[in-house]
Amino acid sequence: MHDSGGDRSQTVAALDRMLPRLQAQGYQFPGLTEALGSRGPHTAVHGPDLWKGRAFVAAVGVSESVMGVLTVSLIVAGALVLARFVLMLVLSTVHVRRVRPRRRRRKPGAAPVAGPGAAAGPLPVAGAPVKEPVTVLVPAYNERECIAGTVRSLAASDHTVEVIVIDDGSTDGTAEIVESLGLPGVRVLRQANSGKAAALNNGLRHATFELIAMIDGDTVFEPSTVRELVQPFADPRVGAVAGNAKVGNRRGLIGAWQHIEYVVGFNLDRRMYDVLRCMPTIPGAVGAFRRTALRSAGGLSDDTLAEDTDVTMALHRAGWQVVYAERARAWTEAPGTVKQLWSQRYRWSYGTMQAIWKHRRAVLDRGPSGRFGRVGLPLVAMFTVLAPMLAPLIDVFLVHGLLFGPALRTVAAWLAVLLVQGACAAYAFRLDRERLAPLLTLPLQQLLYRQLMYVVLMQSWITALTGGRLGWQKLRRTGLLNAAPGAKAAYGGGPRAGGGATGTREKSTVG
Numbered sequence: 001m002h003d004s005g006g007d008r009s010q011t012v013a014a015l016d017r018m019l020p021r022l023q024a025q026g027y028q029f030p031g032l033t034e035a036l037g038s039r040g041p042h043t044a045v046h047g048p049d050l051w052k053g054r055a056f057v058a059a060v061g062v063s064e065s066v067m068g069v070l071t072v073s074l075i076v077a078g079a080l081v082l083a084r085f086v087l088m089l090v091l092s093t094v095h096v097r098r099v100r101p102r103r104r105r106r107k108p109g110a111a112p113v114a115g116p117g118a119a120a121g122p123l124p125v126a127g128a129p130v131k132e133p134v135t136v137l138v139p140a141y142n143e144r145e146c147i148a149g150t151v152r153s154l155a156a157s158d159h160t161v162e163v164i165v166i167d168d169g170s171t172d173g174t175a176e177i178v179e180s181l182g183l184p185g186v187r188v189l190r191q192a193n194s195g196k197a198a199a200l201n202n203g204l205r206h207a208t209f210e211l212i213a214m215i216d217g218d219t220v221f222e223p224s225t226v227r228e229l230v231q232p233f234a235d236p237r238v239g240a241v242a243g244n245a246k247v248g249n250r251r252g253l254i255g256a257w258q259h260i261e262y263v264v265g266f267n268l269d270r271r272m273y274d275v276l277r278c279m280p281t282i283p284g285a286v287g288a289f290r291r292t293a294l295r296s297a298g299g300l301s302d303d304t305l306a307e308d309t310d311v312t313m314a315l316h317r318a319g320w321q322v323v324y325a326e327r328a329r330a331w332t333e334a335p336g337t338v339k340q341l342w343s344q345r346y347r348w349s350y351g352t353m354q355a356i357w358k359h360r361r362a363v364l365d366r367g368p369s370g371r372f373g374r375v376g377l378p379l380v381a382m383f384t385v386l387a388p389m390l391a392p393l394i395d396v397f398l399v400h401g402l403l404f405g406p407a408l409r410t411v412a413a414w415l416a417v418l419l420v421q422g423a424c425a426a427y428a429f430r431l432d433r434e435r436l437a438p439l440l441t442l443p444l445q446q447l448l449y450r451q452l453m454y455v456v457l458m459q460s461w462i463t464a465l466t467g468g469r470l471g472w473q474k475l476r477r478t479g480l481l482n483a484a485p486g487a488k489a490a491y492g493g494g495p496r497a498g499g500g501a502t503g504t505r506e507k508s509t510v511g
Contacts, residue, residue, distance in 0.1 A: 006406075072396055077390035081417075084383055085424050088272045095271040096431060098327065107443075130230045133160040135207035139199035140217030141168040146333065147177055153220045155183045159227035164205045165217070169193030174217070196284075197300040197307045204294065213288045220248070220331045221286070229288045229328035239293030239310065239320025242270055243277055243328035244432070250334075254316070256342065256438045256450040258334040260425060268428040269383075270324040278376025279322040281309045286330030293320045303358060313359045316372035323332025326432070342368030342456060349460035356381055357464075389461070392454050394446075449470060 021030060073098045079223045136154050147165070154163045162303055164185040167175035181511055191202055200214060211230050215221060223245065244267055250259040266283075273279045282289070287308070294300070297314035304310045313321055335341040388442065394417065401410025429436055458476025 001052055023336070028040050057088065066448075070393060070396070072391045074294045077387065078417075079391050080382070080387045080390065081179045081394075082420070083385070085290055087423060088268050089427060091275040092268055092271040092431065095275050095324075097182055098275075108447045128210075128234065130234050131160075132211060132224050132230075132430065133162060134207045134211045135162045135164060135203075136211050136213045136215060136226065137200055137203035137207065138163065138165045138215055138217055139168055140165055140170065141193065141196075141199075141202070142170045142172045142176050144170075144177055145171040145176050145216035147216035148181060149220055150185055150215065150217060151181060152177055153222070154215070154226075155186060156223050157221065158223045160210050161213075161226055163187070164189060164203045164206055165372050166191065166199040168196070168199045183498060192438070195302050197302040198219070200300045200307075204291065204299065207291065210249070211288060212291055212292050212294065213286075214282075214284065216285050216332075218333055219285045222329050222331075223327050225286065226288075228288065228325050232323045232325060233288070233290065235321070237321045238316070238323055239290050239315045240282050241288045241324045241328070242282045242322065242324045243288070243314075243330055244287045244324075244326050245283045246329055246331050246432075247334045248331040248354050249336065250438065252336075252443060253444070254336065254338070254449075255334060256441045257445045258440065259443060261449075262334075263432050264428045265426045267324075267432060268424075271326070271431075273376070273379075274324040276375060276379070277314065277321060277336060278372050278379065279324060280312060280376055280380045281306075282312045282322065283330075285332050288328075289315075290320075296320070304354035306350050306355050309352055309355040310358065313355055313372070313376075315361070315374065317359060317362050317365065317369035319368040337384055338452065342452070344383060344454045345453060346459060349457050350463055352380070352384055353460060353464050356385065379380075385457070388454065388457050392451075395451070415508060418446060421446070452511070 013410075023029070063094075091464060122467060138147075138154070140152060144152070151165065152161060155163060165175070165178045165186065166189045167178075169192050175190055178186065178188050189202060189206060191199065204212065211233060213226055213229055229241055229243050232241050247255060247259040247262050249255050251307055254458045284307075293315055294311070297311060297320075300307050300311050312322055335344050356377060359373070359377065362369050362377060366372070394414070398410060398414050401407060401413075422439060425439055425442060426436060429439065
């Protein structure tokens with residue numbers, strides 16, 4: 001008799017009926033050892049065969065123990081993933097109700113009445129709209145493909161701006177391109193290559209105004225971006241504002257996957273962190289600061305490879321509030337190849353680890369610094385550094401289930417997780433008023449793109465634990481977005497174009 005594997009319930013039921021009947025007829029059912037009698041089931045072995053046997057028995061024992069550990073880890077990972085989704089969805093909804101005026105019914109001809117919770121409208125802030133001029137700092141290293149579009153987009157701003165381009169030792173004529181544009185209110189500072197943090201600190205020393213916006217040398221602003229970015233400064237407690245970075249080159253799988261990641265993994269996260277008052281990062285592509293706040297936080301530091309995360313955490317520890325302005329959009333040229341994507345995310349992951357370690361003492365602080373240390377740091381560490389290391393277990397069990405069964409239940413469970421992720425992504429796209437078509441690539445993203453991010457994070461862990469050094473790696477830009485006809489929309493009134501996310505070269509002083 002053989003049950004062929006799979007569902008063995010019918011075999012067990014048949015034996016339960018058959019064996020008692022046969023035993024009543026006098027039949028016996030000894031075990032294998034007893035049936036063999038004097039011949040015995042065992043053969044004495046020595047030497048290599050003995051050790052092979054012991055190794056096999058030990059391997060089986062280890063595999064059983066490991067499977068138990070993996071099962072518990074999978075439950076923990078699943079709980080963390082689900083908790084994050086629930087937290088993001090709930091707090092993002094709270095954020096939307098806070099910052100968007102509610103559309104209420106009104107009589108014909110009556111003026112609209114604004115209130116909390118609507119789908120459109122400006123970010124509500126204390127006091128009158130902020131109209132004071134803004135200094136925009138543009139650190140740039142070898143950005144000849146993109147710099148002209150970046151500067152033109154700033155010059156077309158509907159808010160009064162002073163634009164300072166800090167050329168960080170470029171060798172491709174970046175500074176000359178800016179000067180040849182002859183745009184009013186735009187000037188160039190030249191310095192020897194010293195890194196992004198040094199370039200921004202140099203720009204701060206030459207800035208005219210109290211409000212400072214920062215934009216990478218390959219990013220494109222919409223005309224309203226600066227205005228939307230500085231409105232939260234009507235509240236004197238606000239020290240910095242994070243803008244809404246968007247992927248412009250979203251054609252192709254790599255672009256579409258990064259587009260999903262930006263909308264779901266970054267901007268939905270920022271809504272959550274905004275409600276919790278522990279925003280961990282002001283993106284380098286679009287952010288604004290009070291000069292006073294930057295000074296109180298010690299300026300920008302080159303201690304880490306994530307100077308934007310580092311300075312944001314420093315602002316929290318100095319007692320300033322950091323908020324999110326969803327309508328302050330910047331369009332970025334995301335990495336176009338797997339190699340460039342790897343380099344960028346490796347730097348981001350490792351830089352985030354450095355920043356967390358640098359500000360670890362905030363956990364023991366009092367006041368705003370302590371609140372960030374006991375709320376913000378654990379969340380960033382859990383969702384950015386620790387939980388992603390457990391998430392591959394979902395894929396491990398998917399493969400195990402497909403190979404050893406039950407395959408249908410395994411596929412159903414995986415599809416259920418994918419459905420939850422899809423619902424969360426669709427909600428995030430709806431909040432950002434994005435088309436849902438890119439979400440058709442979500443299943444493939446989970447199978448391919450996510451695995452790449454696992455390996456990148458693992459490499460970052462190895463670098464951190466071994467004390468290795470990671471230098472700045474300049475991404476190669478194509479200038480495709482600025483050259484394309486759609487780029488005119490970004491600095492001429494429309495929403496669909498972009499520049500880059502990481503534009504300057506930086507030297508690391510911390511391994």
